[in-house]
Amino acid sequence: MxxxxxxxxxxxxxxxxxxxxxxxxxxxxxxxxxxxxxxxxxxxxxxxxxxxxxxxxxxxxxxxxxxxxxxxxxxxxxxxxxxxxxxxxxxxxxxxxxxxxxxxxxxxxxxxxxxxxxxxxxxxxxxxxxxxxxxxxxxxxxxxxxxxxxxxxxxxxxPDDLPVPLALAVMDVCGAPALTHRVVAGYAAPSVAVLGAAGKSGTLALAAARRAGAARVVGLVPSEREEKALLATGLADQVVRADARDPVAVAAAIGAPVDVTVVCVDVPGCEHGAILATAPGGTVVFFSMATSFPAAALGAEGLAADVTMLIGNGYVPGHAEMALDLVRSIPAVRASFTARTGADSAQ
Structure with missing residues (x-):
């Protein structure tokens, strides 16, 4: 009972x-x-x-x-x-x-x-x-x-207009684009980097950053295969390749520090690279369940990095509607999700 x-x-x-x-x-x-x-x-x-x-x-x-x-x-x-x-x-x-x-x-x-x-x-x-x-x-x-x-x-x-596997995959990560949009919209024409940009949350974060007014969007991926796939979508102005767990490699690949860094990598150890890639006064948004709070907090302190760090909690009012709209309105986003979930007609 x-x-x-x-x-x-x-x-x-x-x-x-x-x-x-x-x-x-x-x-x-x-x-x-x-x-x-x-x-x-x-x-x-x-x-x-x-x-x-x-x-x-x-x-x-x-x-x-x-x-x-x-x-x-x-x-x-x-x-x-x-x-x-x-x-x-x-x-x-x-x-x-x-x-x-x-x-x-x-x-x-x-x-x-x-x-x-x-x-x-x-x-x-x-x-x-x-x-x-x-x-x-x-x-x-x-x-x-x-x-x-x-x-x-x-x-x-x-929704009635999307296959169930596709809708489920989108809703699973719908907090990422909503918070990315909110953060990016708080800057005037900012530069944005997304680590793990070819994944589900990364793809939506790229699209949301662009919609929120980002002037430059960089997508970081770990492999040549993902680099080619992301380049084909046109969702990022620049696609770079590096191991997100290697802080120096991440900073070198991204180049000039960005205003907003969004971490969508599903492996541990990506905190310090994101911090190094972010300009003073910028924001790092962590959207990975592999994120370590001590590593992020102490790493920023050790680097004397004046950055705001946010933990994406998966909920922003209207997040599902925003994510679904990105899929409906941007063919490249839908194609990316369809490639992951199988036939676009599956129910």
Whole structure:
């Protein structure tokens, strides 16, 4: 029986251990399907692991799809949520509303097909099919089961004009372009660099920076293949190649320090290069679950770098709508996402 005597708005009543923490910090959640008055139960169709989590699992298990599948299933079964204990990250999901409590403020009704815009690290989740339809080779996981949304959760009804895999991939990183736009718009014709520019969040960040009035947009990628692919999109004025974990190489590749640096790299160790690449008075936006706060803070101090550093929290009002509009209105952005998610007609 779930104790609903307090904290239901934020999901505190679903925390099994340790006592007194919010769901994201919990070791285990109660994912039982019976909902409270302000909760929503979602029938799960597809999970989307965040890039850092999938990369870690892939590396840890040598790319063995069966081992990756077993690891994800073990995490969900043990923790009552998809919360990678190594990266601390999760992802999000697509599903159909099965039941909405009478006091839920989310405006959802049974039958709505939605994407959750809150992390799986705080979403009670149970799967019933053993992830049998997932080949373990991509971040998107066909799944059956249920998830619970709280009063303070966020969800968006899926658009009718975009394939589900495409919409899910976009919504998974929709906080990145929204915050990038907000930061870039605060400068007068700034220069912007995006590290990890060929990825999902990087592609959207490039487009958002341009829309916000950036005068110069630089995309940094790690390989010749990504360099060629990004050059073909025309989303960046300049595409440079360097290992984002090598601070000196990053600064040299970008050249003149930029006003805004956006970090979208899904591996650790990219903090110092971003700081070195940013001009005094500039801003660094970290959009990676692999970011280390101590490395960023102490690195900036050690370099006497007068930069503002922001941790992208994945939520900016209107973020889903902005990201979807970038995909709809900029063919190169849509093509980039379609290349990642498969056929553009998949539902």
């Amino acid at each position: 779930i104790d609903r005597r307090g904290g239901t708005e934020a999901g505190l009543h679903r925390v099994l251990e340790p006592a007194g923490v919010l769901p994201q910090a919990a070791l285990r959640l109660d994912a039982s399907p019976r909902i409270g008055p302000d909760e929503v139960r979602v029938r799960v169709e597809r999970l989307n692991l965040d890039a850092a989590s999938y990369r870690q699992l892939h590396t840890a298990h040598g790319g063995d799809p069966d081992a990756i599948r077993a690891a994800v299933l073990e995490i969900i079964t043990t923790r009552g949520k998809m919360h990678n204990p190594v990266t601390g990250s999760g992802g999000m999901l697509v599903g159909t509303v099965a039941e909405a409590g009478p006091d839920s403020p989310l405006g959802l009704k049974p039958g709505d097909r939605i994407a959750t815009l809150v992390s799986l690290t705080l979403t009670p989740l149970a799967v019933t099919d053993g992830l049998a339809r997932w080949d373990g080779r991509s971040e998107q996981i066909p799944a059956e089961g249920h998830a619970i949304l709280f009063a303070r959760s966020i969800a968006a009804v899926l």
